[in-house]
Amino acid sequence: MLISGFDLAQLAENASQRGRQLLSDLQTYLERDYDQRCLPDFGIEKAAEIIGCTSQHIRDKEGGGILPPPRTTRVGALERRVYNYNEINQARRLLKRDTSHPASCVRIIFSNLKGGVGKTSHALHLSHYAAREGFRVLMVDLDPQATLTTAFGLVPGLSIRADEDIGPSLTANPELILRSIQRTRWNEIDLVPAQLSLQYTDWQMLQAHENDRQRLGPLPQRLHQALERVADRYDLIVMDTPPALGMLSLNAIAAADMILMPITPNFYDIASSVQYFAIVSQLASTYAQALRVRQLSLLMTRTDSAPETRTNMTLLNKAYGEFLLTNRMPQTRELQRATGDQMSLYEIEAPRGARETYLKAIDAMNAVNAEIMQHVWQVWRAAEIDQPMEIRHGH
Numbered sequence: 001m002l003i004s005g006f007d008l009a010q011l012a013e014n015a016s017q018r019g020r021q022l023l024s025d026l027q028t029y030l031e032r033d034y035d036q037r038c039l040p041d042f043g044i045e046k047a048a049e050i051i052g053c054t055s056q057h058i059r060d061k062e063g064g065g066i067l068p069p070p071r072t073t074r075v076g077a078l079e080r081r082v083y084n085y086n087e088i089n090q091a092r093r094l095l096k097r098d099t100s101h102p103a104s105c106v107r108i109i110f111s112n113l114k115g116g117v118g119k120t121s122h123a124l125h126l127s128h129y130a131a132r133e134g135f136r137v138l139m140v141d142l143d144p145q146a147t148l149t150t151a152f153g154l155v156p157g158l159s160i161r162a163d164e165d166i167g168p169s170l171t172a173n174p175e176l177i178l179r180s181i182q183r184t185r186w187n188e189i190d191l192v193p194a195q196l197s198l199q200y201t202d203w204q205m206l207q208a209h210e211n212d213r214q215r216l217g218p219l220p221q222r223l224h225q226a227l228e229r230v231a232d233r234y235d236l237i238v239m240d241t242p243p244a245l246g247m248l249s250l251n252a253i254a255a256a257d258m259i260l261m262p263i264t265p266n267f268y269d270i271a272s273s274v275q276y277f278a279i280v281s282q283l284a285s286t287y288a289q290a291l292r293v294r295q296l297s298l299l300m301t302r303t304d305s306a307p308e309t310r311t312n313m314t315l316l317n318k319a320y321g322e323f324l325l326t327n328r329m330p331q332t333r334e335l336q337r338a339t340g341d342q343m344s345l346y347e348i349e350a351p352r353g354a355r356e357t358y359l360k361a362i363d364a365m366n367a368v369n370a371e372i373m374q375h376v377w378q379v380w381r382a383a384e385i386d387q388p389m390e391i392r393h394g395h
């Protein structure tokens with residue numbers, strides 16, 4: 001039945017105007033929240049531990065003017081020295097504790113056909129972990145859902161201009177990546193943000209004319225070519241991909257040295273991993289020339305102690321044993337809460353729940369990241385042997 005006077009065009013126009021207002025309010029709220037959110041402060045003992053020296057050494061160098069005077073906060077009657085990750089990295093550089101830098105930039109992608117397995121969470125945590133150690137990281141968000149981008153306080157579609165995602169560097173000119181790189185509150189981390197319109201990039205790439213292909217190079221290698229323009233500025237490029245194997249993900253695979261595949265030990269995820277490997281195998285034989293992947297690792301995530309989980313973990317071990325990382329990430333509320341607040345475990349100052357839960361979560365995350373970094377070091381060392389003259393010193 002037709003309702004007289006119902007004007008869909010008018011209704012939709014009103015809704016879209018209200019929606020725009022809502023988004024702009026949301027942006028103000030999110031950006032204010034992000035501005036207020038600082039990197040956490042640590043005491044001198046923790047700062048010394050991260051740098052790898054004694055707290056007395058830091059005190060002496062501050063006294064001698066090698067390090068800048070520390071920030072302090074008052075705790076009762078005492079003035080306590082505090083340091084955040086950016087200050088810790090600056091101190092590390094001034095203390096010359098980072099003289100040797102990797103000879104090359106390692107590119108890692110987090111990839112899986114399945115959604116919700118922890119791709120974005122682990123991409124973010126690995127980057128924060130590496131930045132904490134003083135490495136320079138570029139994060140590339142290739143997922144139109146833009147979860148990673150919002151973790152850095154940017155609102156897709158509002159605070160990112162149409163030409164500021166990776167799209168134009170894949171469809172128009174690889175140099176355009178320079179325009180899309182944004183600084184973040186971490187001095188060591190830059191970000192190429194994503195937004196919903198990136199969905200069209202997949203489609204646009206496939207529409208490309210033959211002369212585009214000649215000008216821009218083979219389809220799957222567009223991202224690689226764009227990253228080549230900036231790779232010498234970073235030690236690590238970490239790419240987050242959508243839960244699909246379209247052109248964006250294929251470009252990420254073709255740009256990667258290492259594929260990290262988070263996998264949860266449940267039936268559907270195991271089934272989808274079979275699909276994933278079948279598709280990757282086809283892609284790899286079709287585009288063999290374009291690939292540079294040297295390592296594929298599976299990371300078991302969101303594990304718990306339920307009997308089915310244990311059985312599935314045993315099965316996964318049996319099937320993929322040699323690819324599985326030794327460390328795994330258990331299901332933990334601390335991670336859920338932190339990412340719900342658009343932060344990583346490394347960015348929260350005080351545990352949201354029990355301290356023990358927090359410490360367990362951070363220990364597990366550190367172990368996973370340390371293991372991934374061991375693999376990264378293997379690639380760095382191999383590059384050093386290949387090109388001994390190109391070892392870079394200093395930032």
Ligand SMILES: Nc1ncnc2c1ncn2[C@@H]1O[C@H](COP(=O)(O)OP(=O)(O)OP(=O)(O)O)[C@@H](O)[C@H]1O
Binds near residue numbers: 114121147336
């Ligand atoms: N180990 C964990 N413990 C608890 N929650 C987790 C864990 N890992 C991820 N999560 C939560 O699961 C949700 C999905 O994680 P995440 O966004 O990292 O997955 P994803 O693979 O990137 O998903 P998508 O494919 O949709 O991009 C998030 O809310 C995150 O907080």
Ligand SMILES: [Mg+2]
Binds near residue numbers: 120121
């Ligand atoms: Mg994601």
